[in-house]
Amino acid sequence: MENYRECSKKVKDVSLQELRHRLAEFARVRGWDQYHSPRNLLLALVGEVGELSEIFQWKGEVEKGLPNWSHDDKEHLEEELSDVLLYLVQLADVCGLILAKLLSLKYLKMLRNTLSSTLLPLLRNYYLPEFIILMCA
Amino acid sequence: MENYRECSKKVKDVSLQELRHRLAEFARVRGWDQYHSPRNLLLALVGEVGELSEIFQWKGEVEKGLPNWSHDDKEHLEEELSDVLLYLVQLADVCGLILAKLLSLKYLKMLRNTLSSTLLPLLRNYYLPEFIILMCA
Amino acid sequence: MENYRECSKKVKDVSLQELRHRLAEFARVRGWDQYHSPRNLLLALVGEVGELSEIFQWKGEVEKGLPNWSHDDKEHLEEELSDVLLYLVQLADVCGLILAKLLSLKYLKMLRNTLSSTLLPLLRNYYLPEFIILMCA
Amino acid sequence: MENYRECSKKVKDVSLQELRHRLAEFARVRGWDQYHSPRNLLLALVGEVGELSEIFQWKGEVEKGLPNWSHDDKEHLEEELSDVLLYLVQLADVCGLILAKLLSLKYLKMLRNTLSSTLLPLLRNYYLPEFIILMCA
Numbered sequence: 001m002e003n004y005r006e007c008s009k010k011v012k013d014v015s016l017q018e019l020r021h022r023l024a025e026f027a028r029v030r031g032w033d034q035y036h037s038p039r040n041l042l043l044a045l046v047g048e049v050g051e052l053s054e055i056f057q058w059k060g061e062v063e064k065g066l067p068n069w070s071h072d073d074k075e076h077l078e079e080e081l082s083d084v085l086l087y088l089v090q091l092a093d094v095c096g097l098i099l100a101k102l103l104s105l106k107y108l109k110m111l112r113n114t115l116s117s118t119l120l121p122l123l124r125n126y127y128l129p130e131f132i133i134l135m136c137a
Numbered sequence: 138m139e140n141y142r143e144c145s146k147k148v149k150d151v152s153l154q155e156l157r158h159r160l161a162e163f164a165r166v167r168g169w170d171q172y173h174s175p176r177n178l179l180l181a182l183v184g185e186v187g188e189l190s191e192i193f194q195w196k197g198e199v200e201k202g203l204p205n206w207s208h209d210d211k212e213h214l215e216e217e218l219s220d221v222l223l224y225l226v227q228l229a230d231v232c233g234l235i236l237a238k239l240l241s242l243k244y245l246k247m248l249r250n251t252l253s254s255t256l257l258p259l260l261r262n263y264y265l266p267e268f269i270i271l272m273c274a
Numbered sequence: 275m276e277n278y279r280e281c282s283k284k285v286k287d288v289s290l291q292e293l294r295h296r297l298a299e300f301a302r303v304r305g306w307d308q309y310h311s312p313r314n315l316l317l318a319l320v321g322e323v324g325e326l327s328e329i330f331q332w333k334g335e336v337e338k339g340l341p342n343w344s345h346d347d348k349e350h351l352e353e354e355l356s357d358v359l360l361y362l363v364q365l366a367d368v369c370g371l372i373l374a375k376l377l378s379l380k381y382l383k384m385l386r387n388t389l390s391s392t393l394l395p396l397l398r399n400y401y402l403p404e405f406i407i408l409m410c411a
Numbered sequence: 412m413e414n415y416r417e418c419s420k421k422v423k424d425v426s427l428q429e430l431r432h433r434l435a436e437f438a439r440v441r442g443w444d445q446y447h448s449p450r451n452l453l454l455a456l457v458g459e460v461g462e463l464s465e466i467f468q469w470k471g472e473v474e475k476g477l478p479n480w481s482h483d484d485k486e487h488l489e490e491e492l493s494d495v496l497l498y499l500v501q502l503a504d505v506c507g508l509i510l511a512k513l514l515s516l517k518y519l520k521m522l523r524n525t526l527s528s529t530l531l532p533l534l535r536n537y538y539l540p541e542f543i544i545l546m547c548a
Binding site: 195196 | 457460462
């Protein structure tokens with residue numbers, strides 16, 4: 001177990017596409033993909049969001065950084081956050097949608113929606129190129 | 138709009154850490170981070186999972202790849218999947234947890250849990266190094 | 275345990291107001307009401323909906339009446355359905371809203387919304403009195 | 412509209428069985444019951460819980476009785492609470508389970524679980540008869 005934790009400390013990052021591939025392979029090898037219909041995965045996702053909520057349910061308002069949480073509560077939270085992500089990535093995958101692509105489009109829409117129409121032309125010239133470089137790199 | 142779509146087609150990938158940084162910056166610049174308490178973000182996440190479910194609610198069982206879905210339904214689904222991810226990444230962030238790290242640990246646990254104890258020593262020698270290279274690169 | 279089950283077979287009905295009173299009393303006696311803030315109860319509700327979803331998550335489409343479900347699965351489902359209802363009633367209560375009242379108003383709205391405007395005057399004269407008798411009795 | 416509200420003020424209560432019958436009849440008359448498979452209704456329920464959560468999502472901690480909420484926010488909340496209940500009752504119904512029965516059993520279990528084993532015999536003689544009268548009337 002200690003080895004695993006140590007390994008995880010060194011892990012810096014993972015991309016959505018890598019994650020998608022790994023999870024698909026993981027399910028395929030184990031023969032789980034037969035159960036991975038869109039609505040099955042959606043309900044599994046809802047289940048995990050429920051478990052996530054249970055961690056927060058009796059705590060009243062919670063401060064950023066969870067200053068007073070026990071180590072066990074934090075570890076439990078880590079588990080549930082991961083579970084939600086895993087099912088989300090798999091749900092997008094079986095629907096034939098690429099989450100990484102969706103996001104950049106979504107992000108552009110958010111950027112646009114939070115700007116008044118007067119600012120938009122300015123943004124298109126000034127802010128967007130920088131953004132496109134970031135996102136389309 | 139067409140430009141945005143075109144751009145999004147070229148986008149290949151995004152990492153969880155990049156996403157985290159961008160979303161944090163996005164919220165900070167707009168002064169939204171004052172609303173981003175853990176439980177506010179959690180409820181926002183639940184709200185988006187609800188919207189995701191509404192897309193699937195009257196459809197009966199849905200085939201992989203969504204073969205008979207309209208373009209509008211697919212686009213709506215893309216939106217909601219992205220929204221769930223955005224709030225999930227932000228929730229992990231305000232809790233001080235790094236989703237990318239959690240995942241690799243989680244993945245190792247899943248790998249371990251699906252293997253019998255006899256196979257585990259074998260795995261540790263054979264499969265894990267490859268896995269550690271993948272995850273800890 | 276057998277006694278309880280026997281009792282429950284004889285139980286015919288419970289009203290929303292009775293349920294509300296009993297649950298409030300139940301929480302008060304145990305000192306639980308200090309934890310029953312609106313958002314705590316909401317997250318508890320989400321948690322139970324998650325547990326409800328987990329029962330259905332790997333089953334594919336499920337037929338009405340659950341013909342092929344085991345006794346244990348049905349019992350588990352009963353538990354979770356009840357839990358959702360208990361938290362829902364308590365959430366409405368701590369918000370100062372009376373679920374029984376809301377429902378009749380909601381029902382009238384649904385009735386109205388599913389009727390074309392040409393039918394509405396007819397309904398008002400013909401159907402509504404019967405309905406009002408039913409609901410306002 | 413005013414008439415409906417006035418009516419709703421007079422409404423005192425509704426039982427779970429009445430509600431079940433009315434909703435089943437409501438769906439049957441409109442031909443909606445063909446869409447009311449267990450998983451369709453479950454996802455509809457999740458959708459409504461999402462809408463409920465959205466009302467609370469940016470509010471931080473909320474006091475009992477919602478003292479500072481606008482009339483519109485309260486009305487919206489009433490709507491969503493009702494919607495959750497309607498789908499919950501219908502979900503139990505299409506699963507062939509009677510929510511009113513489940514509850515009393517559940518309630519007895521809760522009662523039992525919150526009592527130590529030493530107190531249980533006492534309760535069975537003292538508290539339970541009163542409870543059974545209430546529940547099995």
